[in-house]
Amino acid sequence: MKLEGVRPSNFSGIPLMIAIFSLVLILGAMELSYWWMWTVGWILIFASWGVLVKIENKTLVLKYAFGLLPIKLKGDDIDEILILNRVERGILLRHFPIIGIAYIEALVYASCRYFTFPENLLPGYYLGTLGIIVMSSSVLLSMAVPIGKTRHKLLATVAISIAGAFLLWLKTRKAEMIPMIAVLAMITLWTVYDIDNEDYIVLRTKKGKYLLTSNAPRDKVEKAIKAIMEVLSDD
Amino acid sequence: MIRLPESMERIWTMRAKGMREIEIAENLGISRQAVNKSLKEAKAKLFEAFFSLAETFSWEIVRANGEKGFMVARGKCGGKATRVYAFYIPEKGIRAFFGNEIPEFILQHALEFGIIKKPDKRELINALES
Numbered sequence: 001m002k003l004e005g006v007r008p009s010n011f012s013g014i015p016l017m018i019a020i021f022s023l024v025l026i027l028g029a030m031e032l033s034y035w036w037m038w039t040v041g042w043i044l045i046f047a048s049w050g051v052l053v054k055i056e057n058k059t060l061v062l063k064y065a066f067g068l069l070p071i072k073l074k075g076d077d078i079d080e081i082l083i084l085n086r087v088e089r090g091i092l093l094r095h096f097p098i099i100g101i102a103y104i105e106a107l108v109y110a111s112c113r114y115f116t117f118p119e120n121l122l123p124g125y126y127l128g129t130l131g132i133i134v135m136s137s138s139v140l141l142s143m144a145v146p147i148g149k150t151r152h153k154l155l156a157t158v159a160i161s162i163a164g165a166f167l168l169w170l171k172t173r174k175a176e177m178i179p180m181i182a183v184l185a186m187i188t189l190w191t192v193y194d195i196d197n198e199d200y201i202v203l204r205t206k207k208g209k210y211l212l213t214s215n216a217p218r219d220k221v222e223k224a225i226k227a228i229m230e231v232l233s234d235d
Numbered sequence: 236m237i238r239l240p241e242s243m244e245r246i247w248t249m250r251a252k253g254m255r256e257i258e259i260a261e262n263l264g265i266s267r268q269a270v271n272k273s274l275k276e277a278k279a280k281l282f283e284a285f286f287s288l289a290e291t292f293s294w295e296i297v298r299a300n301g302e303k304g305f306m307v308a309r310g311k312c313g314g315k316a317t318r319v320y321a322f323y324i325p326e327k328g329i330r331a332f333f334g335n336e337i338p339e340f341i342l343q344h345a346l347e348f349g350i351i352k353k354p355d356k357r358e359l360i361n362a363l364e365s
Contacts, residue, residue, distance in 0.1 A: 076275040079302040086297040086309065088318075088364040225296065232301070233283040 001055045003224040005216025006201070008050030008062035011096040012208055013071060015064045019048040020102050027109050030128075053212055053224075058231050060203070062210065075231040077205045083225065084200035085147045092143040092195075095202055095209055100140060107136040119171065126171045127180055134164040135188050142192045150196045157192045161185035201225065237284040238328045239277055246270055247277035248325045251303050251348050278302065281323055288329060294319055298363070303348050307363050320363060335360060 010019045025041030028034070047065040054061050058075040084090035093100045110132035117125060138157040145153055165181040199221045201212040214221050239247060249259045256274070260267040278301030285299045285306040294308035297318075304323030309316065312333050321331040324344055332341065335356060342354040351358045 076279060079278065080298070080300040081296070082298045083296065086295070087307065089361070091365065094365065229282070229286045229296070229299075232299075233279060233286055 001227065003053040003055065003212075003227055005220040006053045006212050006214045006224045008053055008064065008071070009211040009213050010048040010050065010064070011092075011099045011211045013210070014069065015048045015050065015071075016098055016102075018044050018065075020098075020105075022048060023102055023106060027106065050212075055227055055231055060228065060231060062212075071210070073203060073205060073210060077207075078203050078232055079206065080202075080204040081225075081228060081232065082202040082204070084202050085198070088146070090147040090200070091145070092147070092200070093140075096211060100143060103136045103140045103143075106132055107140065110136065114167065114171075117171065123168075123172045123174060123177050126168055127177065127184075130164045130168050130181075131184050133167075134160055134184060135191065138188045138192050139195065142195050147196055147200070150193060153192050153196055154189055157189050158185070161188060201228065203228075237280070237287075238326075239280055239323075243273050243277045243280075244325055246273045247281075247304075250274055253349055284323070284329060285321060288321060288331070292319075303350055305345075305350065305363065318364075320360075 008015070010016055022041045022044035025037045025044065029037035029041055047069075050062055050064050051067050052063050054063070060073040060075070060078075062071040062073065063069065064071065082095075084092065084095065110129045113129045114126070114133065117129065138153075138160050141156050141160075142153045145156075161181065161184065164184070165178060168177055168181060169175075194215070197215070199214040199216075201214070201224075203210045203212070212224075214224065216224075238244070246259055246263070249262070250256065250270075254262070256267050256270045260270045263270075281301045281304050282299055286296065288294070289296050289306070289308050292310060294310040296306070296308055298305075298307040300306070306319075306321040308319040308321070310319045310333070311317065317333050319331055319333055320337060320341075321329050322341055322344060323329050324340075330341070332338070337356050337359060339354075342351070342356065342359060345351045345359050345362075346354050351362050
């Protein structure tokens with residue numbers, strides 16, 4: 001039985017390793033200008049995303065890599081189910097700290113690039129680097145603050161975007177880049193809002209934690225949670 | 236109220252207090268496989284009990300832990316939304332509490348089971364709500 005509207009996340013296990021590796025490839029491609037690295041990096045990013053969750057014989061099957069990589073979680077191996085967005089202080093980074101390391105890695109890389117860039121490059125170079133800084137720091141902050149504090153997170157994202165615009169101005173001294181920063185800020189705000197308004201189901205096993213996400217309507221999420229509960233329960 | 240069978244409860248309690256499966260097996264003079272099977276059954280029974288309880292009272296599950304035997308749910312009390320904290324207590328069964336009305340014996344239980352490190356109500360709620 002397929003769980004409608006629920007997707008496995010790449011915050012742990014092999015999918016996380018693939019995501020981190022793809023990030024290294026993408027950043028490496030930016031550095032070395034190898035297009036094959038860029039392409040492989042993006043293919044691997046998509047491959048690290050989960051596509052579906054289904055239940056087969058009291059086992060949850062999480063499918064990744066365009067459906068080619070199944071991760072099986074037997075019901076009796078699961079010690080805990082936690083609906084992260086329903087606890088009072090649900091913090092994504094507390095449960096999945098390694099994903100934070102990936103974002104910190106991107107943030108450190110982009111910051112080093114920004115400060116070592118010479119002054120006379122095309123504005124696109126600075127914009128790309130600042131895009132990574134603004135996006136990764138906003139997402140990192142969003143995952144470090146309890147779910148549900150959307151207003152605070154959006155305000156912090158606005159502040160980060162303003163700081164990004166200032167850093168861009170320091171390098172380019174051109175006002176025509178402001179609309180680009182505004183577009184970047186809108187995309188980041190939407191991303192932060194989306195992260196904070198998803199449903200997060202954490203499954204804890206002896207081998208580690210797994211995250212299922214959903215932005216489906218409430219009734220579908222409830223149905224999926226009930227189906228998982230049946231997997232965990234005694235016959 | 237649901238109670239685990241006596242021998243299963245003993246094994247589950249030893250594990251929940253932090254003993255390893257092999258230590259439990261040696262302690263009780265049974266095989267490690269028997270301990271593992273018993274723990275899996277105990278966990279499934281506890282999940283079943285917590286989910287049934289939530290369904291009976293129309294509570295919304297927030298968190299259910301079969302290893303340490305506790306549940307957090309969202310419920311209604313006198314028309315007001317409230318938190319429900321339920322614990323499986325060996326030899327007693329499940330005990331549920333609303334809001335922060337958590338008695339001293341639950342703090343002691345949570346301490347023994349390694350849910351918290353000191354018997355403090357705020358620490359317990361923090362542990363359950365994060």
